[in-house]
Amino acid sequence: MTNSKPLHLHVPEPPARPGDKPSFSHLVIPEAGETRKPDVTDSESDMRDLPYGLVRVLDDNGAAIGPWDPGLSPDVLRKGLRSMLLTRVFDERLFRVHRQGKTSFYMKSTGEEAIGAAQSLALSQGDMCFPTYRVMSWLMARDYPLIDMVNQIFSNEKDPLKGRQLPILFSARDYGFYSLSGNVGSRFGHAVGWAMASAYKGDDKIALGYIGEGTTAEGDFHEALTFASVYRAPVILCVTNNQWAISSYSGIAGAEATTFAAKALAYGLPGLRVDGNDFLAVWSATKWAAERARNNLGATLIEFFTYRAAGHSTSDDPTKYRPADEAEHWPLGDPLERLKHHLISLGEWDDERHEALTDELSETVRAAVKEGEAVGTLGQSKPSVREMFEGVFAEPDWRVLEQRREVGI
């Protein structure tokens, strides 16, 4: 042994555990309007401060300020609010439906609704998003039929995915929503491949990939950034940093050392860090990255800074690893409340209308759930067993046909 102190291993711990007072004092949160907005044609080397800033538009008074204010029309803002509210109402209802044993599984995106909603509305028809399980608001903003969601969640006879997939692992091609899978991260590289195919064809469509901050540790993240950078793929790569990967706090994914947006730097890509609870900031950053992509200027990595307000899934109990009231202390607030406040401050919304909309959406969701229940909930109605054998190949092979005959169909 030398004279030096013994080595010791550092294992990141969150600032607060169950029973502790929630604390976010370690976070440095820039003021709204503070982070600059470069021109999309600026070189990456002139933007290296951005991954350490935080693009924010909405201030504490609900005003939109600074260079990133996209100046959206009240109609678009209301559409955004509606999409987010619908997502939340749907989540709450279907979570309860799970508790009643009517479906096997569910995952909420509470607190993260602004991301999918704003991006869905900011991008064009024909652009493809490569979702995680936590961007249902993308589908809500594009008016995906609620009944198809409900039927998928009930795995019933009318499930568009024929009872093959876990609830909420949707596929919705016509809505720019790529096929979800159970293994996290595995489609981050697909987004880059899809974007390259678009570039190769001389198309004008771009791709948008999502990955959770926990999943950035998977090799897929590195691979996607490498490919995106090498081939200047027209893709927007998004990390939704909601602070938690099931029970692992973001420090375990590397957040103590740097920001996730800053990972872009080593790949020679611009990285933006954005207030993920600010609908306007999400919209604006997405438009900016989309403009870069559409002008053959290549990929952008965006970190959306947000908080997973609900448990990870219906199989999770977050009170076992974090303070029960942590979400209430999240310094970036609630995306829905913030957008609502903004619309009210513009004189384009009020509490009464908000209440009326909440009632209307609750009724819409209730009706969809009822309609789905009439088809059948978990175990009460199933797709034909024949569906188990379809779609394995374009045409079934002999083993599939033989096994299908053996079960008598």
Place this chain on the structure above:
Amino acid sequence: MAKMNMLQAINEALDMAMAANDKVLCFGEDVGVFGGVFRATSNLQHKYGEDRCFNTPLVEQGIIGFANGLAAQGSVPVAEIQFADYIFPAFDQIVNEAAKFRYRSGNLFNVGNLTIRAPYGGGIAGGLYHSQSPEAYFAHTPGLKIVVPRNPHQAKGLLLASINDPNPTLFFEPKRLYRASTGEVPEGEYQLPIGEAEVLKEGTDVTVLGWGAQMEVIDKAVEMAEKEGFSCEVIDLRTILPWDVETIAESVLKTGRLVITHEAPLTGGFAGEIAATIQERCFLYLESPIARVTGMDTPFPLVLEKEHFPNHLKVFEAIRESVEF
């Protein structure tokens, strides 16, 4: 007809596929200007441009992830994995993504245009990591097709069929034969059927079954066996998934005996699947136990390659024991 080796036949198939359809893209490690470490993609970049034949970063999971994205969008990717030994980093992309893509999306999406080419097999002093035959790992995965050619003629026709097949297809190329196997190859485009075995020689005493480079070994063994007066029926399986049970069962119903041989290790090897199925189908007709002549249940050793290998003498012995059982 032109005489060529297997690499030339593969190169010609890729060339034709690219000429016929500008959605066909070839990529992988070193496939661009260089034409691949075995030269299977020679001249393709020169001919079709670097946006259709190009080098990728050195990351197998990335190559196949990226290829899945291309295929989902409608391109026809032909991805090269430099050695089948290095396909494992992409296992997740192949097994969890490509194979399940159509199924899980209720046919809304598919990556059926995807073809993955990879040189496989031993016999080139490749040691542990340039010798493997991984087909059985993938044979356990519904949704994939797996094709293995035995000579240049087969390679061209089966590769074109793989590229055109509407399902993700793994195409394993017996690298030991890349230059060693030469033969007549028809000019122009032709496709050989996927999912069909080929009876190469009819016989009455025993069915001898293999695929890829092992067919050469079988030929030598059968030559010896015929001298002893054993009449062998020789079958090239050609497609591992979905495999042609009819042709094999029909043959065994006639001969009553089956010898299966592959380079991959015995335990969990694809011969096990064939043996179990044929045993079920032909139980009352079998006159001897189904024999499996395979690599050892060890990693593929460098200098003990010959001892590891299911060579023609071992195959011959199995034929004799089977007939004289």
